[in-house]
Amino acid sequence: MTIERVAIIGLGLIGGSIGLATGEMLGEVETTGWDADSEVRRRAGERGLVGKVCDTAGEAVIDADLVILCVPVGAMEEAASGIAASLKPGVIVSDVGSSKGSVAKALARALPDATIIPAHPVAGTERSGPDAGFAELFRHRWCILTPGADAPEAAVADLSAFWEGLGAKVEIMDAEHHDLVLAVTSHIPHLIAYTIVGTASDLEDVTRGEVIKYSAGGFRDFTRIAASNPVMWRDVFLTNRDAVLEVLGRFNEDLTALQRAIRNGDGDTLHDLFERTRTIRRSIIEEGQDDARPDFGRKDH
Amino acid sequence: MTIERVAIIGLGLIGGSIGLATGEMLGEVETTGWDADSEVRRRAGERGLVGKVCDTAGEAVIDADLVILCVPVGAMEEAASGIAASLKPGVIVSDVGSSKGSVAKALARALPDATIIPAHPVAGTERSGPDAGFAELFRHRWCILTPGADAPEAAVADLSAFWEGLGAKVEIMDAEHHDLVLAVTSHIPHLIAYTIVGTASDLEDVTRGEVIKYSAGGFRDFTRIAASNPVMWRDVFLTNRDAVLEVLGRFNEDLTALQRAIRNGDGDTLHDLFERTRTIRRSIIEEGQDDARPDFGRKDH
Structure with missing residues (x-):
């Protein structure tokens, strides 16, 4: 070198x-x-x-x-x-x-x-x-x-x-493929996390104190991502616009399908997806990209 | 007692x-x-x-x-x-x-x-x-x-x-308020996590191997939640349908607004939200509901 x-x-x-x-x-x-x-x-x-x-x-x-x-x-x-x-x-x-x-x-x-x-x-x-x-x-x-x-x-x-x-x-x-892959594995997850944290803090019927108290039900993981550097992430979305909008379109289609399944009481569609997503988690841990300990080994306070 | x-x-x-x-x-x-x-x-x-x-x-x-x-x-x-x-x-x-x-x-x-x-x-x-x-x-x-x-x-x-x-x-x-609060802090975060993990594994132009390799960019946090018990979560969505659909409607409105901001190159709207969501994270850590260590103290492999 x-x-x-x-x-x-x-x-x-x-x-x-x-x-x-x-x-x-x-x-x-x-x-x-x-x-x-x-x-x-x-x-x-x-x-x-x-x-x-x-x-x-x-x-x-x-x-x-x-x-x-x-x-x-x-x-x-x-x-x-x-x-x-x-x-x-x-x-x-x-x-x-x-x-x-x-x-x-x-x-x-x-x-x-x-x-x-x-x-x-x-x-x-x-x-x-x-x-x-x-x-x-x-x-x-x-x-x-x-x-x-x-x-x-x-x-x-x-x-x-x-x-x-x-x-x-x-x-x-190549740069184009990078931008599509990262739109999936990083940019859209951040956009969604920012969105849900914003949604939660704007509701009239649920106080911000309640959102914070009961965040251990899943919400807190989104707040971690939504605490990332605002300037960095603004620039990411502005500069990778096309790939972000493309993947976001796919996400919206999939979310709409799940919304319909919930409305119709279609438990099989929900269960099939929830089974399938487990296997990806396993692969990520096998590949050494995350920690398998429950709760990432979070310490109790 | x-x-x-x-x-x-x-x-x-x-x-x-x-x-x-x-x-x-x-x-x-x-x-x-x-x-x-x-x-x-x-x-x-x-x-x-x-x-x-x-x-x-x-x-x-x-x-x-x-x-x-x-x-x-x-x-x-x-x-x-x-x-x-x-x-x-x-x-x-x-x-x-x-x-x-x-x-x-x-x-x-x-x-x-x-x-x-x-x-x-x-x-x-x-x-x-x-x-x-x-x-x-x-x-x-x-x-x-x-x-x-x-x-x-x-x-x-x-x-x-x-x-x-x-x-x-x-x-x-009361039970009704519980169901609304938990729709925000737990049920919708799970639904969104399940959705994005499903979306990522169904794309034609990005392989599953790539999704797993580059998951440390944010995606891996969603896979943790999306590895939860499928039967339990199917039942949650079927039994808390009204509150879930209500909060999901609000989430969709907010996501559409961000989508438009990205399409229009409106960096100020993005930056304002991204600044605001940081403060919620701070409150969750102060309340003792999460771990402030970077990456939750995840160990490197």
Whole structure:
């Protein structure tokens, strides 16, 4: 692996975790970082998220072999433009955005001559900001790379090796397919969770206190997802609009069918679906993507 | 507290947990139990879920001061009829069903002369069966009692004391309000989770393998809920139909509004909602109904 210096632009949950993971697992790789928020830079320095927190984005990237943009997808183009003049020749520019088609276009506009390899580590928590990151975030999680047809193979190999060095498993696919897959496994679940949490807090006949008290019946799991970073998720829905609307259409059809089954007292249709969905859970646990302990091993208070 | 002997009919997750919790926290109270499935009875005996596993439901309830029916809500009436002839005078008959209006009616039909106090401990995991229960399940969780207008105060007090003895917090409300509140905090979240897991497994352009691999983006949380007991949940939707359809209508309106916001590129509407839902999460953690650790303290594999 030929990456000796990595610059991280944006020091929140993902950027901070990349910095910490690199320090812990790839000790020979130097890290620099920058964040647009001076308070985040200060806190990043205190926590040692990267080897050196710089005062400008240009200073952070100046000698980097790999630059990773860890900002909301709607802010990618501006972040890329801000470093364009300081990049060294041959640098790989990557990102961690949750939608890839629009990010690839934004980066190509801002950096027409750079080697761009968009990436998406499928990992996260509901927390955000410079205190949220931890070195183990990517371990046994998938990182999807979506290189364009003209991306140099050596650069793709280097970036793959970097993510594998942080404990991730790497998969390569085209941006369009990524955006459809993630609409299903991440974007629609978030949209639905945000919606039901909003619905619950707007009802007239059920108080917010009741919603909170009895949340252990299932609702609390949705609130976790619905506590995710608002700016990040706004940008995801705006930039992956087509795939999100397509999957949402399918979801609505399926929900309408279940609604009709409930109205008609059709227990067989309900039971058949509820049996079928159990097997997917089992596969996710077998694949190591979740914890089989009841309640995730939640501690009683 | 005057309850000296408790009979538990149905020895799955909830019945088994009541037995274990009684043994651990109310050591002076005797427990008997029965399950319609002989294999469950055998396993209940091996695990010691109750003091004595009986061969018939009648035998289990014969000297009980409190009988708790822990069967799917669609099976309540039959379970109650099966013990009618063996109940001792003055016994309290209760249950643990997730819908209360229909259960109250079913129990009243089967046991017209008994003291019936329906109850619902708002606690559970995605696991079911005689191996799933544990003594701490109810600790710091709410148990809702929905006594009819004619229920003796002393019996309500006895049942409240019993649940508090298992570590639960007790709330009393009418059955209709319970069914609306739980439609919001439990039934609709389950219905939505079942739906999206079904939608994801039926797509042609995304393989099931991909859905499983990238589930850490949010989808996996839905699969946990969608792995719950299919018979129990079928019965919940059939018996709490009106409240479920009412809340589902509100959810659909809200989802349609977000769909339109995405289509129109209206980022402000999305951001406003996503900010608002964060505060509910904070309240749930403050109230002790969830774990604030990132990812619930999930272990990396």
